[in-house]
Amino acid sequence: MSTKTERYAPWIALPVVAVLAFGLGGWLLGDGGAPQEVRHEHQPHASETIYTCSMHPQIRQDEPGQCPICGMDLIAVETAAREDGMAARVSLSERAKILARIRTVEAHRLGSQGVQRRLLGRVDYDETSLRTVTAWIGGRIERLHVSATGERVKRGQVIATLYSPEVYSSHQDLIQARQQLERLQDGATPSAGRAAEAALDAARDRLRLLGVPAGEVRTMERAVKPSERVRIRTPFGGTVIERLATQGSYVETGTGLYRVADLSTLWVQLDAYESDLSVLEAGQGVVLRVDALPGELFTGRVTFVDPVLDPQTRTARVRIEVKNRDRRLRPGMFVEANVKGDPAAESAGAAPLVVPATAPLFTGRRSVVYVELPDTDAPTYEARVVTLGARMGDLYPVLTGLTEGERIVVHGAFAIDADLQIQGGESMMNEPQPMQGHEH
Numbered sequence: 001m002s003t004k005t006e007r008y009a010p011w012i013a014l015p016v017v018a019v020l021a022f023g024l025g026g027w028l029l030g031d032g033g034a035p036q037e038v039r040h041e042h043q044p045h046a047s048e049t050i051y052t053c054s055m056h057p058q059i060r061q062d063e064p065g066q067c068p069i070c071g072m073d074l075i076a077v078e079t080a081a082r083e084d085g086m087a088a089r090v091s092l093s094e095r096a097k098i099l100a101r102i103r104t105v106e107a108h109r110l111g112s113q114g115v116q117r118r119l120l121g122r123v124d125y126d127e128t129s130l131r132t133v134t135a136w137i138g139g140r141i142e143r144l145h146v147s148a149t150g151e152r153v154k155r156g157q158v159i160a161t162l163y164s165p166e167v168y169s170s171h172q173d174l175i176q177a178r179q180q181l182e183r184l185q186d187g188a189t190p191s192a193g194r195a196a197e198a199a200l201d202a203a204r205d206r207l208r209l210l211g212v213p214a215g216e217v218r219t220m221e222r223a224v225k226p227s228e229r230v231r232i233r234t235p236f237g238g239t240v241i242e243r244l245a246t247q248g249s250y251v252e253t254g255t256g257l258y259r260v261a262d263l264s265t266l267w268v269q270l271d272a273y274e275s276d277l278s279v280l281e282a283g284q285g286v287v288l289r290v291d292a293l294p295g296e297l298f299t300g301r302v303t304f305v306d307p308v309l310d311p312q313t314r315t316a317r318v319r320i321e322v323k324n325r326d327r328r329l330r331p332g333m334f335v336e337a338n339v340k341g342d343p344a345a346e347s348a349g350a351a352p353l354v355v356p357a358t359a360p361l362f363t364g365r366r367s368v369v370y371v372e373l374p375d376t377d378a379p380t381y382e383a384r385v386v387t388l389g390a391r392m393g394d395l396y397p398v399l400t401g402l403t404e405g406e407r408i409v410v411h412g413a414f415a416i417d418a419d420l421q422i423q424g425g426e427s428m429m430n431e432p433q434p435m436q437g438h439e440h
Helices: 002-029 094-099 165-183 190-209 214-221 274-279 413-422
Strands: 047-052 075-080 089-091 103-106 115-125 131-134 139-144 158-163 229-233 238-243 256-261 265-273 285-290 297-305 315-323 334-341 353-356 361-363 366-372 380-388 395-400 407-411
Touching (some): 115 274, 115 315, 158 256, 165 190, 165 214, 190 214, 265 274, 265 334, 274 315, 361 413, 366 413, 380 413, 407 413
Antiparallel strands (some): 089 380, 103 407, 115 265, 115 334, 131 256, 139 158, 158 229, 238 256, 265 315, 285 297, 297 315, 353 395, 361 366, 366 380, 366 407, 380 395
16 A cells, blocks of 8 residues: 555645646736736834944944945944935933933024124234334434333433434534624625635534424524534334434434334234124224123224235234223233124024024034934934034034924033944044945
8 A cells, every 4th residue: 555655656746836836926926927027125214233343433224244444344233214215313311311410502593692702812002003213313322312212202202312423423513604694794795704604504504404303493592502412312202112223333324313103093913713704894993892891891993904825824903993092001901892793794694593602513614513303202403414503602503404493402412422323323523425335
């Protein structure tokens, strides 16, 4: 019996195989008999497992393997995924939120009051008031009547006495011409009198050409004997900021003796960065605070904005003119200036959306802020790439990426970003990249 069964076993198996083949072929070919494409659709899940490197969290794969950078084994991370496969949200417990000291504020529009730009600088001399007192004749300095810098001088004040052989000779000619005219007044012919008067006028002119004031020429004309010394007067008043000559030295005509400045008006030289230049223009009012005078405010006006940037510091010089009648401001003092920007000019008529300067995280050209999502079971924060404008004091205008009223993290953003980096998500350091590995 067993022998007969073994003999017919192959013939029994053949119909079974044919039936299975016919059924499988019909399923594959379908009704039309043409092959049908087999599709495996990948449905996005609320969470999926990706593999990343603990040393290089920017590496993300959907299967285990080794890091292409350092060769370490990849570790599995289960994270809430977006459609591009990267995590963009972080959920914290209330305890973790308190420990991380997370603080948020609403993104708001600037409003009509503008924004204060804070600039630093120092007090300087008004260059238009700088003068140099020079020797109007050559000679040896017998005495300097102003011996120290910082002294105030008045216009016409004698500041130095010089010994000048040239003035001595011209003075002697003046005295002789006067005496000759006096001798010819009694019984002299008209032509001789006119010649004596002409000689006296020529002697006067010679002294005036040497720089002797007209008043001193009249005084010298009445002298009995010529003087060997001449007094140098300052033609303008101010404060001596530099002494250029020393007593006993020889000077030539035009040699500088003192530098004098009028301190009743001063300049404040501010250094403005490129981002501050958009709100600075000539004629703008500025409020100044000086470290040496706490509690006092000074007002000035912008008179000049340098059109060229310093290539080393990337700043432009801004000049402020300040009145200093009481002489409380002194050149060299450090100054903090608050310049009120015009929001209409900054945003072409629309009040800009602004966030505190502590909110964005910067890496290269990317700026990331963390937005607190409403209506969530646990505090949840989402990384958002934004486009920022030029900094305005303690604020940044947001051009794209945020809407008014959204709450953004202003303190503790680094803690949130670190958590997202560990997950391999779209953090400050990790940009969205295509997933490595098999494509579904």
